[in-house]
Amino acid sequence: MNRFILSVSFSLALGLASALLPLSSAEAAGPRCLTDCTPRVGIVSAFGAEADILLAETTGRREHRIHGRRFTTGQLRGNRVVIVLSGVSMVNASMVTQQLLDHFRVERLVMSGIAGGIDRADHVGDVTVPDRWAMPMEVYWHAGAGLPSPCGVAGDLACLGLRLAVGEDGRPLPPFVPDGTDVPAGSWHLRQNHVLSRRTAPQGAFFFDYPVDAEMLAVAQGIEPPLQRCGPRATRADGSIDEALCVRQVPRLRVGGRGVSGTAFLANARYRDYLHHVLQARSFEMETAALAHVALANDVPYIAFRSLSDLAGGESFDAEAGALFTSGLAEANEAAVTLSFLEAWRRRPRR
Incomplete structure:
Protein backbone atom coordinates (compact mmCIF):
# COMPACT_ATOMS: atom_id res chain seq x y z
CA MET A 1 0.00 0.00 0.00
CA ASN A 2 2.80 2.41 0.89
CA ARG A 3 4.54 1.62 -2.40
CA PHE A 4 1.29 2.36 -4.27
CA ILE A 5 0.78 5.66 -2.44
CA LEU A 6 4.37 6.67 -3.17
CA SER A 7 3.94 5.82 -6.87
CA VAL A 8 0.72 7.85 -7.12
CA SER A 9 2.28 10.78 -5.28
CA PHE A 10 5.30 10.73 -7.60
CA SER A 11 3.04 10.66 -10.66
CA LEU A 12 0.98 13.57 -9.37
CA ALA A 13 4.16 15.57 -8.72
CA LEU A 14 5.42 14.93 -12.24
CA GLY A 15 2.05 15.95 -13.69
CA LEU A 16 2.01 19.16 -11.66
CA ALA A 17 5.55 20.02 -12.75
CA SER A 18 4.64 19.39 -16.39
CA ALA A 19 1.56 21.60 -16.07
CA LEU A 20 3.59 24.44 -14.56
CA LEU A 21 6.40 24.41 -17.12
CA PRO A 22 4.29 25.75 -20.03
CA LEU A 23 3.07 28.60 -17.82
CA SER A 24 6.63 29.65 -17.04
CA SER A 25 7.55 29.47 -20.72
CA ALA A 26 4.49 31.52 -21.69
CA GLU A 27 5.32 34.19 -19.12
CA ALA A 28 8.88 34.40 -20.41
CA ALA A 29 7.71 34.63 -24.03
CA GLY A 30 5.40 37.61 -23.53
CA PRO A 31 2.31 39.02 -21.83
CA ARG A 32 -0.99 37.19 -21.73
CA CYS A 33 -4.10 38.60 -23.38
CA PRO A 136 9.19 67.19 -15.59
CA MET A 137 6.81 67.38 -12.64
CA GLU A 138 8.47 64.31 -11.10
CA VAL A 139 10.71 66.44 -8.87
CA TYR A 140 12.64 66.69 -5.64
CA TRP A 141 11.15 69.80 -4.04
CA HIS A 142 14.10 71.29 -2.22
CA ALA A 143 13.78 73.95 0.45
CA GLY A 144 16.74 75.91 -0.91
CA ALA A 145 18.02 76.93 -4.33
CA GLY A 146 21.15 74.74 -4.45
CA LEU A 147 21.48 71.01 -5.05
CA PRO A 148 19.74 68.88 -2.40
CA SER A 149 21.99 66.64 -0.28
CA PRO A 150 19.70 64.33 1.76
CA CYS A 151 22.27 61.53 1.55
CA GLY A 152 25.29 63.65 2.54
CA VAL A 153 26.59 64.55 -0.93
CA ALA A 154 25.16 67.33 -3.09
CA GLY A 155 22.93 65.88 -5.78
CA ASP A 156 22.98 62.34 -4.36
CA LEU A 157 19.49 60.94 -3.66
CA ALA A 158 20.44 57.24 -3.69
CA CYS A 159 19.58 56.66 -0.03
CA LEU A 160 15.99 57.63 -0.92
CA GLY A 161 15.89 55.34 -3.97
CA LEU A 162 15.82 58.42 -6.22
CA ARG A 163 18.05 59.91 -8.92
CA LEU A 164 18.24 63.43 -10.33
CA ALA A 165 17.85 63.99 -14.07
CA VAL A 166 21.06 65.04 -15.82
CA GLY A 167 21.93 66.77 -19.07
CA GLU A 168 24.31 65.69 -21.81
CA ASP A 169 27.23 66.90 -19.68
CA GLY A 170 26.24 64.51 -16.87
CA ARG A 171 25.37 67.34 -14.50
CA PRO A 172 21.93 67.76 -12.88
CA LEU A 173 19.51 69.82 -14.98
CA PRO A 174 18.80 73.36 -13.73
CA PRO A 175 15.84 73.42 -11.31
CA PHE A 176 12.69 75.47 -11.63
CA VAL A 177 12.68 78.13 -8.94
CA PRO A 178 9.18 79.49 -8.28
CA ASP A 179 8.80 83.07 -7.16
CA GLY A 180 6.41 84.48 -4.59
CA THR A 181 3.57 84.67 -7.08
CA ASP A 182 3.75 80.94 -7.86
CA VAL A 183 4.24 78.68 -4.84
CA PRO A 184 6.21 78.88 -1.57
CA ALA A 185 9.97 79.37 -1.96
CA GLY A 186 12.22 76.48 -2.89
CA SER A 187 13.37 74.72 -6.06
CA TRP A 188 12.05 71.83 -8.13
CA HIS A 189 14.87 69.51 -9.17
CA LEU A 190 13.97 67.19 -12.03
CA ARG A 191 14.10 63.47 -11.26
CA GLN A 192 14.44 60.32 -13.30
CA ASN A 193 11.85 57.55 -12.96
CA HIS A 194 12.59 53.97 -12.04
CA VAL A 195 11.23 51.38 -14.49
CA LEU A 196 11.18 47.63 -13.93
CA SER A 197 10.57 45.35 -16.91
CA ARG A 198 11.69 41.97 -18.15
CA ARG A 199 14.50 43.75 -19.99
CA THR A 200 15.71 45.75 -16.97
CA ALA A 201 15.05 43.14 -14.25
CA PRO A 202 15.95 42.45 -11.54
CA GLN A 203 17.40 45.86 -10.61
CA GLY A 204 15.35 47.97 -13.01
CA ALA A 205 16.68 51.16 -14.57
CA PHE A 206 16.22 54.93 -14.31
CA PHE A 207 14.86 57.02 -17.19
CA PHE A 208 14.14 60.69 -17.71
CA ASP A 209 13.23 60.51 -21.39
Whole structure:
Protein backbone atom coordinates (compact mmCIF):
# COMPACT_ATOMS: atom_id res chain seq x y z
CA MET A 1 0.00 0.00 0.00
CA ASN A 2 2.80 2.41 0.89
CA ARG A 3 4.54 1.62 -2.40
CA PHE A 4 1.29 2.36 -4.27
CA ILE A 5 0.78 5.66 -2.44
CA LEU A 6 4.37 6.67 -3.17
CA SER A 7 3.94 5.82 -6.87
CA VAL A 8 0.72 7.85 -7.12
CA SER A 9 2.28 10.78 -5.28
CA PHE A 10 5.30 10.73 -7.60
CA SER A 11 3.04 10.66 -10.66
CA LEU A 12 0.98 13.57 -9.37
CA ALA A 13 4.16 15.57 -8.72
CA LEU A 14 5.42 14.93 -12.24
CA GLY A 15 2.05 15.95 -13.69
CA LEU A 16 2.01 19.16 -11.66
CA ALA A 17 5.55 20.02 -12.75
CA SER A 18 4.64 19.39 -16.39
CA ALA A 19 1.56 21.60 -16.07
CA LEU A 20 3.59 24.44 -14.56
CA LEU A 21 6.40 24.41 -17.12
CA PRO A 22 4.29 25.75 -20.03
CA LEU A 23 3.07 28.60 -17.82
CA SER A 24 6.63 29.65 -17.04
CA SER A 25 7.55 29.47 -20.72
CA ALA A 26 4.49 31.52 -21.69
CA GLU A 27 5.32 34.19 -19.12
CA ALA A 28 8.88 34.40 -20.41
CA ALA A 29 7.71 34.63 -24.03
CA GLY A 30 5.40 37.61 -23.53
CA PRO A 31 2.31 39.02 -21.83
CA ARG A 32 -0.99 37.19 -21.73
CA CYS A 33 -4.10 38.60 -23.38
CA LEU A 34 -7.17 38.22 -21.18
CA THR A 35 -9.81 39.22 -23.74
CA ASP A 36 -8.55 39.06 -27.35
CA CYS A 37 -5.25 37.58 -28.53
CA THR A 38 -5.27 38.89 -32.11
CA PRO A 39 -2.14 41.02 -32.78
CA ARG A 40 -3.24 44.67 -32.90
CA VAL A 41 -2.16 48.29 -32.87
CA GLY A 42 -3.49 49.84 -29.68
CA ILE A 43 -4.82 53.40 -30.09
CA VAL A 44 -5.32 55.45 -26.94
CA SER A 45 -7.15 58.71 -27.51
CA ALA A 46 -7.28 61.43 -24.89
CA PHE A 47 -9.96 63.43 -26.70
CA GLY A 48 -13.43 61.94 -27.10
CA ALA A 49 -14.39 63.75 -30.32
CA GLU A 50 -11.29 62.44 -32.06
CA ALA A 51 -11.95 58.89 -30.83
CA ASP A 52 -15.42 59.14 -32.38
CA ILE A 53 -13.88 59.97 -35.79
CA LEU A 54 -11.53 57.00 -35.58
CA LEU A 55 -14.34 54.68 -34.50
CA ALA A 56 -16.52 55.82 -37.40
CA GLU A 57 -13.70 54.85 -39.79
CA THR A 58 -13.22 51.44 -38.17
CA THR A 59 -14.78 48.41 -39.87
CA GLY A 60 -15.78 45.12 -38.27
CA ARG A 61 -16.20 46.84 -34.93
CA ARG A 62 -16.64 44.77 -31.80
CA GLU A 63 -17.11 46.37 -28.40
CA HIS A 64 -15.60 45.01 -25.19
CA ARG A 65 -16.51 46.38 -21.76
CA ILE A 66 -13.75 46.08 -19.14
CA HIS A 67 -14.53 47.59 -15.73
CA GLY A 68 -17.10 49.78 -17.46
CA ARG A 69 -14.66 51.17 -20.03
CA ARG A 70 -15.26 50.60 -23.77
CA PHE A 71 -12.52 49.00 -25.86
CA THR A 72 -13.37 48.66 -29.56
CA THR A 73 -11.61 46.22 -31.87
CA GLY A 74 -11.75 46.21 -35.67
CA GLN A 75 -9.85 47.22 -38.80
CA LEU A 76 -8.65 50.76 -39.43
CA ARG A 77 -6.78 51.65 -42.63
CA GLY A 78 -5.89 47.99 -43.09
CA ASN A 79 -4.56 47.53 -39.56
CA ARG A 80 -6.09 45.41 -36.82
CA VAL A 81 -6.66 47.89 -34.00
CA VAL A 82 -8.14 48.28 -30.56
CA ILE A 83 -9.27 51.81 -29.64
CA VAL A 84 -9.91 53.19 -26.15
CA LEU A 85 -10.51 56.62 -24.64
CA SER A 86 -8.17 57.28 -21.71
CA GLY A 87 -9.72 60.35 -20.17
CA VAL A 88 -7.66 63.22 -18.74
CA SER A 89 -4.76 62.72 -16.28
CA MET A 90 -1.58 60.72 -15.84
CA VAL A 91 -3.35 58.26 -13.54
CA ASN A 92 -6.12 57.51 -16.05
CA ALA A 93 -3.62 57.16 -18.89
CA SER A 94 -1.49 54.71 -16.89
CA MET A 95 -4.45 52.62 -15.79
CA VAL A 96 -6.09 52.43 -19.21
CA THR A 97 -2.83 51.61 -20.99
CA GLN A 98 -2.09 48.73 -18.64
CA GLN A 99 -5.65 47.41 -19.03
CA LEU A 100 -5.20 47.60 -22.79
CA LEU A 101 -1.94 45.64 -22.68
CA ASP A 102 -3.35 43.05 -20.25
CA HIS A 103 -6.52 42.31 -22.19
CA PHE A 104 -5.34 42.58 -25.80
CA ARG A 105 -2.27 41.48 -27.72
CA VAL A 106 -1.00 44.97 -28.49
CA GLU A 107 2.20 44.99 -30.52
CA ARG A 108 2.39 48.78 -31.01
CA LEU A 109 0.84 51.73 -29.19
CA VAL A 110 -0.39 55.01 -30.68
CA MET A 111 -1.40 57.92 -28.42
CA SER A 112 -3.22 60.94 -29.85
CA GLY A 113 -4.95 64.01 -28.55
CA ILE A 114 -4.59 67.72 -27.78
CA ALA A 115 -1.70 69.56 -26.10
CA GLY A 116 -0.65 73.05 -25.18
CA GLY A 117 2.19 74.49 -27.24
CA ILE A 118 5.44 75.54 -25.56
CA ASP A 119 7.66 76.55 -28.48
CA ARG A 120 6.62 79.97 -29.80
CA ALA A 121 7.71 78.87 -33.29
CA ASP A 122 4.69 76.56 -33.40
CA HIS A 123 1.12 77.69 -34.07
CA VAL A 124 -2.38 76.77 -33.00
CA GLY A 125 -3.46 73.72 -34.98
CA ASP A 126 0.04 72.35 -35.66
CA VAL A 127 0.35 68.64 -34.91
CA THR A 128 3.52 67.59 -33.08
CA VAL A 129 5.17 64.17 -33.12
CA PRO A 130 7.89 64.32 -30.44
CA ASP A 131 10.72 61.80 -30.59
CA ARG A 132 10.72 61.45 -26.80
CA TRP A 133 8.57 62.26 -23.78
CA ALA A 134 9.41 63.23 -20.20
CA MET A 135 7.69 63.93 -16.87
CA PRO A 136 9.19 67.19 -15.59
CA MET A 137 6.81 67.38 -12.64
CA GLU A 138 8.47 64.31 -11.10
CA VAL A 139 10.71 66.44 -8.87
CA TYR A 140 12.64 66.69 -5.64
CA TRP A 141 11.15 69.80 -4.04
CA HIS A 142 14.10 71.29 -2.22
CA ALA A 143 13.78 73.95 0.45
CA GLY A 144 16.74 75.91 -0.91
CA ALA A 145 18.02 76.93 -4.33
CA GLY A 146 21.15 74.74 -4.45
CA LEU A 147 21.48 71.01 -5.05
CA PRO A 148 19.74 68.88 -2.40
CA SER A 149 21.99 66.64 -0.28
CA PRO A 150 19.70 64.33 1.76
CA CYS A 151 22.27 61.53 1.55
CA GLY A 152 25.29 63.65 2.54
CA VAL A 153 26.59 64.55 -0.93
CA ALA A 154 25.16 67.33 -3.09
CA GLY A 155 22.93 65.88 -5.78
CA ASP A 156 22.98 62.34 -4.36
CA LEU A 157 19.49 60.94 -3.66
CA ALA A 158 20.44 57.24 -3.69
CA CYS A 159 19.58 56.66 -0.03
CA LEU A 160 15.99 57.63 -0.92
CA GLY A 161 15.89 55.34 -3.97
CA LEU A 162 15.82 58.42 -6.22
CA ARG A 163 18.05 59.91 -8.92
CA LEU A 164 18.24 63.43 -10.33
CA ALA A 165 17.85 63.99 -14.07
CA VAL A 166 21.06 65.04 -15.82
CA GLY A 167 21.93 66.77 -19.07
CA GLU A 168 24.31 65.69 -21.81
CA ASP A 169 27.23 66.90 -19.68
CA GLY A 170 26.24 64.51 -16.87
CA ARG A 171 25.37 67.34 -14.50
CA PRO A 172 21.93 67.76 -12.88
CA LEU A 173 19.51 69.82 -14.98
CA PRO A 174 18.80 73.36 -13.73
CA PRO A 175 15.84 73.42 -11.31
CA PHE A 176 12.69 75.47 -11.63
CA VAL A 177 12.68 78.13 -8.94
CA PRO A 178 9.18 79.49 -8.28
CA ASP A 179 8.80 83.07 -7.16
CA GLY A 180 6.41 84.48 -4.59
CA THR A 181 3.57 84.67 -7.08
CA ASP A 182 3.75 80.94 -7.86
CA VAL A 183 4.24 78.68 -4.84
CA PRO A 184 6.21 78.88 -1.57
CA ALA A 185 9.97 79.37 -1.96
CA GLY A 186 12.22 76.48 -2.89
CA SER A 187 13.37 74.72 -6.06
CA TRP A 188 12.05 71.83 -8.13
CA HIS A 189 14.87 69.51 -9.17
CA LEU A 190 13.97 67.19 -12.03
CA ARG A 191 14.10 63.47 -11.26
CA GLN A 192 14.44 60.32 -13.30
CA ASN A 193 11.85 57.55 -12.96
CA HIS A 194 12.59 53.97 -12.04
CA VAL A 195 11.23 51.38 -14.49
CA LEU A 196 11.18 47.63 -13.93
CA SER A 197 10.57 45.35 -16.91
CA ARG A 198 11.69 41.97 -18.15
CA ARG A 199 14.50 43.75 -19.99
CA THR A 200 15.71 45.75 -16.97
CA ALA A 201 15.05 43.14 -14.25
CA PRO A 202 15.95 42.45 -11.54
CA GLN A 203 17.40 45.86 -10.61
CA GLY A 204 15.35 47.97 -13.01
CA ALA A 205 16.68 51.16 -14.57
CA PHE A 206 16.22 54.93 -14.31
CA PHE A 207 14.86 57.02 -17.19
CA PHE A 208 14.14 60.69 -17.71
CA ASP A 209 13.23 60.51 -21.39
CA TYR A 210 11.02 57.83 -22.93
CA PRO A 211 12.08 57.59 -26.61
CA VAL A 212 9.36 56.75 -29.12
CA ASP A 213 9.86 53.78 -31.43
CA ALA A 214 12.42 54.55 -34.16
CA GLU A 215 10.56 52.63 -36.88
CA MET A 216 7.25 54.32 -36.12
CA LEU A 217 8.94 57.73 -36.01
CA ALA A 218 10.54 57.12 -39.43
CA VAL A 219 7.11 56.32 -40.88
CA ALA A 220 5.64 59.48 -39.30
CA GLN A 221 8.39 61.58 -40.88
CA GLY A 222 7.27 60.49 -44.33
CA ILE A 223 3.52 61.14 -44.08
CA GLU A 224 1.69 64.15 -45.52
CA PRO A 225 -1.68 64.31 -43.72
CA PRO A 226 -4.34 66.63 -45.19
CA LEU A 227 -4.32 69.27 -42.42
CA GLN A 228 -6.99 71.96 -42.75
CA ARG A 229 -7.15 75.59 -41.64
CA CYS A 230 -10.91 75.55 -41.08
CA GLY A 231 -12.83 72.88 -39.21
CA PRO A 232 -15.91 71.10 -40.61
CA ARG A 233 -18.30 73.36 -38.70
CA ALA A 234 -16.74 76.47 -40.26
CA THR A 235 -18.68 75.82 -43.48
CA ARG A 236 -22.03 77.63 -43.50
CA ALA A 237 -25.21 76.21 -45.02
CA ASP A 238 -24.64 78.22 -48.21
CA GLY A 239 -21.13 76.77 -48.60
CA SER A 240 -19.28 79.92 -47.52
CA ILE A 241 -16.59 79.81 -44.82
CA ASP A 242 -16.89 81.48 -41.42
CA GLU A 243 -13.35 82.83 -40.95
CA ALA A 244 -13.98 83.25 -37.23
CA LEU A 245 -13.89 79.45 -37.03
CA CYS A 246 -10.55 79.13 -38.83
CA VAL A 247 -6.96 79.46 -37.65
CA ARG A 248 -4.77 82.02 -39.40
CA GLN A 249 -2.14 79.64 -40.76
CA VAL A 250 -2.46 76.23 -42.36
CA PRO A 251 -1.37 73.77 -39.65
CA ARG A 252 1.88 71.84 -40.09
CA LEU A 253 3.08 68.42 -38.99
CA ARG A 254 6.07 68.97 -36.69
CA VAL A 255 8.18 65.83 -36.11
CA GLY A 256 10.91 65.68 -33.47
CA GLY A 257 11.76 67.34 -30.17
CA ARG A 258 10.61 66.58 -26.65
CA GLY A 259 7.04 66.39 -25.42
CA VAL A 260 6.32 66.64 -21.69
CA SER A 261 3.43 65.51 -19.51
CA GLY A 262 2.46 66.42 -15.97
CA THR A 263 -0.23 66.18 -13.35
CA ALA A 264 -1.10 69.89 -13.53
CA PHE A 265 -3.06 71.84 -16.12
CA LEU A 266 -0.38 74.31 -17.16
CA ALA A 267 -1.46 77.95 -16.94
CA ASN A 268 1.83 79.46 -15.80
CA ALA A 269 3.96 81.32 -18.34
CA ARG A 270 7.13 81.20 -16.21
CA TYR A 271 7.02 77.42 -15.99
CA ARG A 272 6.25 77.18 -19.70
CA ASP A 273 9.35 79.24 -20.49
CA TYR A 274 11.43 77.09 -18.13
CA LEU A 275 10.34 73.91 -19.94
CA HIS A 276 11.23 75.46 -23.29
CA HIS A 277 14.64 76.82 -22.30
CA VAL A 278 15.84 73.94 -20.11
CA LEU A 279 14.23 70.94 -21.86
CA GLN A 280 13.58 72.40 -25.33
CA ALA A 281 10.04 71.04 -24.86
CA ARG A 282 7.48 71.63 -27.60
CA SER A 283 4.20 70.58 -26.00
CA PHE A 284 2.66 69.97 -22.59
CA GLU A 285 -0.27 67.71 -21.72
CA MET A 286 -1.41 65.23 -19.08
CA GLU A 287 -1.24 61.70 -20.51
CA THR A 288 1.45 60.64 -22.99
CA ALA A 289 4.51 60.26 -20.74
CA ALA A 290 2.42 58.08 -18.42
CA LEU A 291 1.52 55.85 -21.38
CA ALA A 292 5.21 55.85 -22.36
CA HIS A 293 6.22 54.66 -18.88
CA VAL A 294 3.75 51.76 -19.05
CA ALA A 295 4.84 50.97 -22.61
CA LEU A 296 8.49 50.78 -21.54
CA ALA A 297 7.66 48.60 -18.54
CA ASN A 298 5.83 46.20 -20.86
CA ASP A 299 8.40 46.38 -23.71
CA VAL A 300 5.81 47.71 -26.19
CA PRO A 301 6.91 50.30 -28.83
CA TYR A 302 4.89 53.55 -28.94
CA ILE A 303 4.46 56.89 -30.69
CA ALA A 304 2.26 59.91 -29.92
CA PHE A 305 0.59 62.66 -31.97
CA ARG A 306 -0.59 65.90 -30.35
CA SER A 307 -2.50 68.79 -31.93
CA LEU A 308 -1.57 72.15 -30.39
CA SER A 309 -4.55 74.03 -29.01
CA ASP A 310 -2.83 77.15 -27.66
CA LEU A 311 0.35 78.40 -26.04
CA ALA A 312 0.48 76.56 -22.71
CA GLY A 313 0.47 78.98 -19.83
CA GLY A 314 -1.61 81.62 -21.56
CA GLU A 315 -4.20 83.10 -19.24
CA SER A 316 -6.31 85.21 -21.60
CA PHE A 317 -8.82 83.91 -24.14
CA ASP A 318 -7.18 82.90 -27.41
CA ALA A 319 -9.55 83.34 -30.36
CA GLU A 320 -7.62 80.81 -32.44
CA ALA A 321 -7.84 78.21 -29.69
CA GLY A 322 -11.58 78.87 -29.52
CA ALA A 323 -11.89 78.42 -33.27
CA LEU A 324 -9.87 75.19 -33.12
CA PHE A 325 -12.37 73.54 -30.78
CA THR A 326 -15.60 75.23 -31.86
CA SER A 327 -15.13 74.35 -35.52
CA GLY A 328 -14.12 70.73 -34.88
CA LEU A 329 -10.68 71.40 -36.36
CA ALA A 330 -8.77 70.00 -33.37
CA GLU A 331 -10.22 66.52 -33.63
CA ALA A 332 -10.37 66.55 -37.45
CA ASN A 333 -6.67 67.32 -37.92
CA GLU A 334 -5.58 64.99 -35.13
CA ALA A 335 -7.59 62.13 -36.62
CA ALA A 336 -6.17 62.94 -40.08
CA VAL A 337 -2.63 62.45 -38.77
CA THR A 338 -3.50 59.18 -37.04
CA LEU A 339 -5.23 57.82 -40.14
CA SER A 340 -2.39 58.93 -42.43
CA PHE A 341 0.12 57.24 -40.15
CA LEU A 342 -1.85 53.99 -40.04
CA GLU A 343 -2.10 53.95 -43.83
CA ALA A 344 1.66 54.45 -44.15
CA TRP A 345 2.34 51.91 -41.41
CA ARG A 346 0.37 49.27 -43.29
CA ARG A 347 2.37 49.94 -46.47
CA ARG A 348 5.82 50.15 -44.89
CA PRO A 349 8.54 47.74 -46.09
CA ARG A 350 8.64 44.79 -43.67
CA ARG A 351 11.89 43.86 -42.06
